[in-house]
Amino acid sequence: xxxxxxxxxxxxxxxxxxxLALKQVDAVRTVLGVGRNxxxxxxxxxxxxxxxxxxxxxxxxxxxxxLALPVGETEAVLRQLAPHLKPGAIxxxxxxxxxxxxxxxxxxxxxxxxxxxxxxxxxxxERSGPxxxxxxxxxxxxxxxxxxxxxRADAVATVRALWEATxxxxxxxxxxxxxRIFAAVSHLPHLAAFALVDDLxxxxxxxxxxxxxxxxxxxxxxxxxxxxxxxxDIALANRPALLAELDGYVAALQTLRQALNDEDAAALLAMxxxxxxxxxxxxxET
Amino acid sequence: xxxxxxxxxxxxxxxxxxxLALKQVDAVRTVLGVGRNxxxxxxxxxxxxxxxxxxxxxxxxxxxxxLALPVGETEAVLRQLAPHLKPGAIxxxxxxxxxxxxxxxxxxxxxxxxxxxxxxxxxxxERSGPxxxxxxxxxxxxxxxxxxxxxRADAVATVRALWEATxxxxxxxxxxxxxRIFAAVSHLPHLAAFALVDDLxxxxxxxxxxxxxxxxxxxxxxxxxxxxxxxxDIALANRPALLAELDGYVAALQTLRQALNDEDAAALLAMxxxxxxxxxxxxxET
Numbered sequence: 296x297x298x299x300x301x302x303x304x305x306x307x308x309x310x311x312x313x314x315l316a317l318k319q320v321d322a323v324r325t326v327l328g329v330g331r332n333x334x335x336x337x338x339x340x341x342x343x344x345x346x347x348x349x350x351x352x353x354x355x356x357x358x359x360x361x362l363a364l365p366v367g368e369t370e371a372v373l374r375q376l377a378p379h380l381k382p383g384a385i386x387x388x389x390x391x392x393x394x395x396x397x398x399x400x401x402x403x404x405x406x407x408x409x410x411x412x413x414x415x416x417x418x419x420x421e422r423s424g425p426x427x428x429x430x431x432x433x434x435x436x437x438x439x440x441x442x443x444x445x446x447r448a449d450a451v452a453t454v455r456a457l458w459e460a461t462x463x464x465x466x467x468x469x470x471x472x473x474x475r476i477f478a479a480v481s482h483l484p485h486l487a488a489f490a491l492v493d494d495l496x497x498x499x500x501x502x503x504x505x506x507x508x509x510x511x512x513x514x515x516x517x518x519x520x521x522x523x524x525x526x527x528d529i530a531l532a533n534r535p536a537l538l539a540e541l542d543g544y545v546a547a548l549q550t551l552r553q554a555l556n557d558e559d560a561a562a563l564l565a566m567x568x569x570x571x572x573x574x575x576x577x578x579x580e581t
Numbered sequence: 582x583x584x585x586x587x588x589x590x591x592x593x594x595x596x597x598x599x600x601l602a603l604k605q606v607d608a609v610r611t612v613l614g615v616g617r618n619x620x621x622x623x624x625x626x627x628x629x630x631x632x633x634x635x636x637x638x639x640x641x642x643x644x645x646x647x648l649a650l651p652v653g654e655t656e657a658v659l660r661q662l663a664p665h666l667k668p669g670a671i672x673x674x675x676x677x678x679x680x681x682x683x684x685x686x687x688x689x690x691x692x693x694x695x696x697x698x699x700x701x702x703x704x705x706x707e708r709s710g711p712x713x714x715x716x717x718x719x720x721x722x723x724x725x726x727x728x729x730x731x732x733r734a735d736a737v738a739t740v741r742a743l744w745e746a747t748x749x750x751x752x753x754x755x756x757x758x759x760x761r762i763f764a765a766v767s768h769l770p771h772l773a774a775f776a777l778v779d780d781l782x783x784x785x786x787x788x789x790x791x792x793x794x795x796x797x798x799x800x801x802x803x804x805x806x807x808x809x810x811x812x813x814d815i816a817l818a819n820r821p822a823l824l825a826e827l828d829g830y831v832a833a834l835q836t837l838r839q840a841l842n843d844e845d846a847a848a849l850l851a852m853x854x855x856x857x858x859x860x861x862x863x864x865x866e867t
Contacts, residue, residue, distance in 0.1 A: 417795050437793065479781060480794040484801040486837055487773060489856040494833040495765060496859030505863040507723065508766040509703050511804045515770045518797045519860050523853035530841055530849055541838045545831055547780040551772055552827045555816055563816055567809035570775040573782030574805050577791040 641665025
């Protein structure tokens, strides 16, 4: 599988790594870059992530167009791109939420939504931006695609083959199921970490508390070092699933609180043991 | 500063590392071990953590006796030890909670509670037991002492000097303040991680969720791999402070939930930004 032209909307860590990986295995001949930030595209070109910076009209002539940007910008970018899409062009994305991206594609692209393949690579890095891109980012990582009933089968096959060419393992999920899963295993933990640190930071004597925070606290709150803007957008984009997860988590904490209040040692031990067992089972498999 | 005889009640990671560090700088001549598990003491002797396994009567003749065991066992151990304490012997501990340990010392030791110096080394390891002990465990780490108004000043000075001889930095806190701080920066995060993993593990399709859990989730839940028995004991030992922390955390999550429910992007961004800023400020200092 190889294509002639890939266009990146967003040539940062995610888009740039996709391009580098495909170039490395000759799965793409030319990589174009488009976006609102010319300086960033210049950097991406200097780093070899893209061959040329182009306008929306030229980007629309690519065989495959990857949106690798904050999910909140999807609809606006699709509006820029829609008038220029050549017949048969495939559009795909790398957003952390899928139901809202699918809705944006249907709203903006109409019948051409069949050419849109929603995707989510489960990969990232503490770093971001073009300088963080690397050809092996996706090797051995999972990429989830959430095609709809009306998505063109050959477009899904092309996007799948490209991700596989980067070394990733591609899996299919329903978009709603995807959002429910990632609300639980990614979005909720991020919000829980932000809330925990903010709860501490808001105290008059917070310096005293942080002074005694040790490695467990550091691990636990590392994800609270993530981009506030990105997490604001993800939280809003996956609002219904995330509200349900927050409610479930608060209920679990209330159950724990009740056991502690009642000095119910057996209930505490049972909960902690189940959690440790599940985590051990999971980490052995991954 | 050096002493003739140290007795360890509990010759695992914490007690064994204390003994090894003191031996290394000739701050102690003889290390005795006492406890209910003869096999463990044999291992501790073979590893050179202790010189001899002894009974409670002989342990009570040591200059300094360190209790390095689950905090829930403090009172029972003090009852074993109390009848045998030689005049001037100093008793100290390494428990994760302090108010309950102080209460146990007063209840059991009466006037001799003045010889008891409550302590808490902020150090640990993923591993535990005698085999995990190492002489440098405390180098550069903090040790908190929480002496009471009636604690002998020279006993505090001796315990402080011994911890400093292990390479640790010793600080003083009020016992209640200690418990409040560690409820927030250690005990609550552990309970929050246990609750999050248990909430996931209890679902019919939990395998599907864990399948997509990535590195952020792994970091966030690492502390849920800790000993369930130890955390049950710590939670019960620090119950009042921990209940207050749980309430504060649930309130913070509810505030966040409200902002998300109201699609209040500014409030979400403000909370996430404060949290990231506080965490960056803290990690730069440590």
